[in-house]
Amino acid sequence: xxxxxxxxxxxxxxxxxxxxxxxxxxxxxxxxxxxxxxxxxxxxxxxxxxxxxxxxxxxxxxxxxxxxxxxxxxxxxxxxxxxxxxxxxxxxxxxxxxxxxxxxxxxxxxxxxxxxxxxxxxxxxxxxxxxxxxxxxxxxxxxxxxxxxxxxxxxxxxxxxxxxxxxxxxxxxxxxxxxxxxxxxxxxxxxxxxxxxxxxxxxxxxxxxxxxxxxxxxxxxxxxxxxxxxxxxxxxxxxxxxxxxxxxxxxxxxxxxxxxxxxxxxxxxxxxxxxxxxxxxxxxxxxxxxxxxxxxxxxxxxxxxxxxxxxxxxxxxxxxxxxxxxxxxxxxxxxxxxxxxxxxxxxxxxxxxxxxxxxxxxxxxxxxxxxxxxxxxxxxxxxxxxxxxxxxxxxxxxxxxxxxxxxxxxxxxxxxxxxxxxxxxxxxxxxxxxxxxx
Numbered sequence: 450x451x452x453x454x455x456x457x458x459x460x461x462x463x464x465x466x467x468x469x470x471x472x473x474x475x476x477x478x479x480x481x482x483x484x485x486x487x488x489x490x491x492x493x494x495x496x497x498x499x500x501x502x503x504x505x506x507x508x509x510x511x512x513x514x515x516x517x518x519x520x521x522x523x524x525x526x527x528x529x530x531x532x533x534x535x536x537x538x539x540x541x542x543x544x545x546x547x548x549x550x551x552x553x554x555x556x557x558x559x560x561x562x563x564x565x566x567x568x569x570x571x572x573x574x575x576x577x578x579x580x581x582x583x584x585x586x587x588x589x590x591x592x593x594x595x596x597x598x599x600x601x602x603x604x605x606x607x608x609x610x611x612x613x614x615x616x617x618x619x620x621x622x623x624x625x626x627x628x629x630x631x632x633x634x635x636x637x638x639x640x641x642x643x644x645x646x647x648x649x650x651x652x653x654x655x656x657x658x659x660x661x662x663x664x665x666x667x668x669x670x671x672x673x674x675x676x677x678x679x680x681x682x683x684x685x686x687x688x689x690x691x692x693x694x695x696x697x698x699x700x701x702x703x704x705x706x707x708x709x710x711x712x713x714x715x716x717x718x719x720x721x722x723x724x725x726x727x728x729x730x731x732x733x734x735x736x737x738x739x740x741x742x743x744x745x746x747x748x749x750x751x752x753x754x755x756x757x758x759x760x761x762x763x764x765x766x767x768x769x770x771x772x773x774x775x776x777x778x779x780x781x782x783x784x785x786x787x788x789x790x791x792x793x794x795x796x797x798x799x800x801x802x803x804x805x806x807x808x809x810x811x812x813x814x815x816x817x818x819x820x821x822x823x824x825x826x827x828x829x830x831x832x833x834x835x836x837x838x839x840x841x842x843x844x845x846x847x848x849x850x851x852x853x854x855x856x857x858x859x860x861x862x863x864x865x866x867x868x869x870x871x872x873x874x875x876x877x878x879x880x881x882x883x884x885x886x887x
Contacts, residue, residue, distance in 0.1 A: 458504060466506050497795065513741060513798060515805070516541040520553025521686075521820050528821055529802035530737035535849060537733045540828035541821060547697065551690040554823065556816035562608060562681035563785055565640040567625035567648045567673045573665030575614060578623065581661065582612040585654045589625075592650045593643045600639060605630040607643060625651065628681070633811040635744060635787030637675055644673035677748040678755045679783045686819040687779035688827070695776060699835055707776045709834045710769060714778075717765035724765050727826070728757055731766050731780070734825030738818045742806070743792030743799035749784060756783050767826050780823045784815045850878045860885055 452472045457465065466484055474480040484507040489495040499505040511531045516538050519526040528545075530538050548554060571578055589610055597606045608628040615622045625647055629640050648670045655661060655668045695703035717727040732750060739746040757766055767780045788811050792799050803809065806817060847868055851861050864881055871877065 462499065462506060465504060469506065494797065501792070501795075511740070513802075514538040516545055516821070516824075518542065518545040518549050519817075519820060519824070520545075520549050521556055521816060523553065524807075526807070526817060527805060528738055528817060529741035529805055530734070530821070531741040532733065532737035534733060537737060537825065540832075541734055541824045544824035544828040544831075547827075548688050548824070551688070551694055554686055554688055554820045556684065556686040556820055558812045558815050559683040559685055559781070560681045561630060561812065563629045563631055563636055563640060563679055564676040564681075565627045565629060565644045565674065566676060567627075567644055567651065568671040569623055569625070569648070569651070570621045570669040570671060571623050571665065572621050573661065575616070577660055577665065579612060581655065581658050584658070585651060586610055588654060589647050589650050593646045596639070596642055596646065600631065600634075603632050605632040610647070631787070631811075633788045634790045635785060635811075636790075637745075638790075640675040641673065644675070648673045677752045677785070679752050679785045680756055680759065682783050682785050683781060684784050684815040684819045685779060685781045686816065686823045687777060688823070689775055689777040692771065692774050692776050700831075706831075706834065707771055710776075710778075710830055711771055713830050713834050714765060714767060714769040718768070719764070721763040724757065724763050727830075728754070728766050730829040731822040731826045734821040734823075735782075735784075735818055738821045739786070741799070741802045742786070742788070742814060742818075743796050743802075744786050744814075749786075752783050752785065767823065778823070778827060780819055780826070782819060782822065784818055786811050786814045786818065788814055847873050847878065850875060851882075854879070854882050856882060 454468060457468070460468065466481065470477040470480055487507045487510065489498065489508065495508075498508055511533055513529060513531050515527050515529055517527040519528055528541070530541065532538070590607060593607065600606045606629070608630055610628075611626045613624040613626045615624060625644075627640075627644065627647065629636060629643070631639055652668050652670055656666050658666065692703050692707045695706055700706045717724045732753065735749065735753070736746040739749050753766065754763075757763055766782055767778065769779075770777045787793060788803060788809055793803065794800070806814070809817060847865065848861070850873075851864060856864065860882065863885060864878070867881055868878070871881075
């Protein structure tokens with residue numbers, strides 16, 4: 450069968466590349482040159498990147514931008530953002546500047562619990578299982594002492610372990626539901642190591658438990674894994690001001706703006722089709738900072754969207770109120786982040802980003818990331834309810850279109866000037882390029 454290979458992972462990087470070129474590419478020289486162009490000239494740094502994942506052939510770059518002028522709890526920040534989408538950094542920066550003049554952002558961490566579960570099958574008397582769990586719980590904790598002592602010295606560790614009966618949802622299915630405090634570490638490896646020890650201890654102790662019959666002693670461990678749903682690892686960020694203080698160059702009527710803005714948020718709260726796009730915009734800001742600081746944006750995305758649906762219907766992550774002439778806009782989201790371990794101590798640009806953020810603790814980073822999401826959403830909803838989203842977005846996207854058509858620097862200058870007073874669409878840019886070149 451063509452293009453099937455055994456032992457691919459054992460090949461050298463150059464051998465992997467040559468196999469790919471021979472299997473899939475017509476112009477092998479151009480493809481090889483492209484792959485090599487994105488290698489880092491510093492061999493030590495390239496080797497570090499090669500070892501982040503498996504079967505590495507080159508580097509895939511994203512732009513790292515910065516959004517300045519964020520005032521968060523009376524401290525100034527310039528926030529790093531790694532993202533490929535036009536207008537995200539610009540919108541965040543604009544929102545930061547807008548709220549800088551109105552008291553800035555306020556943020557607080559509400560709770561920091563993280564969750565892990567041992568999923569198992571038990572075919573027996575639940576009351577006997579409950580008694581066994583009470584008997585074995587101290588040993589579950591003591592058997593992980595060597596794994597938790599370092600975390601406990603810093604104030605973290607295992608907070609609790611519960612037995613949960615899920616057999617009404619799935620026959621004979623139960624959980625050990627454990628909560629953890631991992632401080633400045635995201636803690637995935639720590640949690641998973643503890644869970645696997647819980648599972649081993651739980652199964653072994655069951656085999657020796659005299660009150661279980663032979664069937665009950667044979668507990669089946671299905672899996673042991675942390676959860677990326679962390680509804681008790683919460684952060685809140687908000688902005689507020691008097692309605693009249695919303696007045697600006699593009700908000701000539703602040704009362705009208707406030708009411709329309711609140712209505713837009715209310716729509717996202719009750720209409721899932723709008724809420725998904727609304728929250729995607731929030732995640733533009735959140736993911737960009739999470740990625741720039743070496744955290745797991747896929748875990749954050751999964752947990753945040755689960756939280757948005759926690760009450761049975763998918764809804765907005767942000768909320769707005771107008772009470773006694775005060776406009777308030779806020780977000781409350783789960784964020785499990787770390788500032789030590791993983792890529793935070795390995796990737797040079799992650800270290801750079803964390804230093805830019807004044808070497809934050811995990812709680813500090815939670816606040817910064819939540820603020821980035823709130824700022825992004827404010828910028829998007831403000832545009833939607835005033836000028837419309839496309840005017841600003843397409844002007845930011847203009848350069849991408851020009852680069853697609855390999856515009857020269859002279860052409861770019863002329864076309865940027867032209868579109869200061871003309872609507873940017875893909876077709877209008879194509880026509881303008883043709884006009885200049887003709």
